[in-house]
Amino acid sequence: MADEFLVFDHVTKRFGALTAVDDVSFSVKKGEFFSLLGPSGCGKTTLLRMVGGFERPDTGRIYLDGKDITDAPPNMRRVHTVFQNYALFPTMTIWDNIAFSLRLAKKPQEEIDEAVDAILEMIRMSDHAWKYPSQLSGGQKQRVAIARALVDHPQVLLLDEPLAALDLKLRQHMLLELDTIHDQVGSTFVYVTHDQGEAMSLSDRIAVMNRGKVEQLDTPAKIYEAPKTSFVASFIGDTNFFHGEIVSVEGDYCFIQVAGFPQIKAYNDKKLSVGQEIDLSVRPEKIRLSFTPPRPEEGAAINVFPSKVKDVVYQGVYTKFWVTSSGLQIQSLQPHSRFLLDQEPITWNDEVFVWWHPDDGYMVECAK
């Protein structure tokens, strides 16, 4: 039961000719921090609005804690939303905003006072209780919106890109805050975002969505390290794709022939046989770059390709290189070690070697 707290059962929603959500089925666990991640227009917000009760699926059902909530109006669900624009009531004080749901539930006054004061304390906004929303900063409004949605202990808290309107520093701060709040209240959080960084750092599990479908549902690490499809691999972080055909299999490994490129050795994760086509994804940070080819103990002479540097972008933490090798563009991230300025820099048009270990590549389903 706990594993199937919020269940989507073959949910489809169309807007005219557009299928926003296309036969989606999955379930969210109780107490989980769950993210719906995808580019704009992928159907994540529509899915969230269906849980909130603001949209009705054309087909399929939605269950919450074993009950069918598909047709329940928003006010009959114990599900609250934190809206992207906060949607705080401008004519009410912060205190009244937070007390709104408790007053509707006709809770006794002492209970309301206690609950509101406690949650104000939790978001460290007790000093601002009698202010109006217009007197608060973006981050403060955000915290009030979360408190207002959490005060009556909803079964599920829906967060619709809640950090999108904040600046970078504040966003990082609010990420930590959200994480703390989730630990404190232990409710189920469903978080919608297009920012993979937010989703990765907060979530227990992520559903990556594209064109109305869930492409992959997994833990952040699995989604990053073992993306199922080329869409997931490219949406979560940067990656290099090598599209080719398997020409030979050697134990757990195989050799892939990419047109016009030397053969690439890779771990045959999908147990493919000779002749099959595959996309191999190699993350830029796994691709090494040097003036001299690696010594044999560093990875033998496998997957070492001479190439030419096309572009260099210094980014402080690392340097990003774009090189071409046998006509292919390859992206590589080099972390800095020791004192960077003392080293002979690799720069534009240098002849270098790129190389990676056969285990560094990951096979994904070909893009359709």
Add this chain to the structure above:
Amino acid sequence: MREVNTNPLRTRKAEWCLTTPSFLWLAVFFVIPAVIVLAFTFHGHDASGGVGAWSMSTWRELVDPDYPAIVWNTIRISFEVTLWSIVLAIPSAYAIARMNPRWRAIVAGSIMLPFWTSFVVRVFAWKTMLHPDGWLQACYIVFLRVRGWLFDWLPGFCQQFLVWLGLASSGPVDPATSTILDSETAVVLVSVYSFLPFAIMPIYTAAEKFDFSLLEAARDLGAKNFYAFRKIFMPGIRQGIVSAVLMVFIPAIGSYVIPQMLGGTNCVLIGNKIFMRAIQNRNIPHASALATLMAVSVLIPIGLAMWWKRRQDLRGKRRLEAQTARLLMTTAEGGNAS
């Protein structure tokens, strides 16, 4: 670089230049005429319709036993008209604001459409529609019957109170003598028709700026549709409602064309009396005194309402200050303890 002007004398000069035209306009077309009207009330009148010498005779003549009833009727009818206009305008404005932009422009435009025709012509058209052989007359008889039936159900003291307020009359309905034309109902009906655009427009302007996702948020937090409408939408468009009330109530108080053409002898308002004294009786001072009386009787309640509102705001502010002070004190105590 542009220099920021901090010279107080220059700023003040600019302020004067900007405000003088509007002050002049108000002085010439509002203050001076109002003072003249007030001055006329302390003059007598002569037989040729002119203004006579300084005297208190006009004010002494004002103790006509009809006047209090007429003033009361005018305020009551204006109030009724305002109430109906607002009640109809709020849902209309809400509906228009929620339409898609194309329909919104069409509907908002058609609300303003009647203004392309002369006001008097439109009231005259109503006179035809309210003809005793018309279908509105039939509706009116039904309305009177239902009202009489409801009235009979009320306990005696309620009946007396309503009669005293002028909101009802006892006795059976006689279709032959009860015509909607020349009745108070006709005046209220056509006044609401005439003033409704003035109520819809300010409320619509406020509703258009209203963030409708707030209603969604309220529903999300457990509010029913109507509750969200009442507690979130209505306070959100409060400014619009306030200006709508003023936009309807003030012209309703001064209206005389509608009661003149549709009220007959059953619905004489202060506007008609002023018109009668000024044009028919050629007694300008008397008309001026009536106008002054009316203005004062409207300004006093508005003034009282504003005073009450300010007192409430002040109280709220004091309560807020007290709360902050108490909070600061508890924080300080907590700080001392630790």
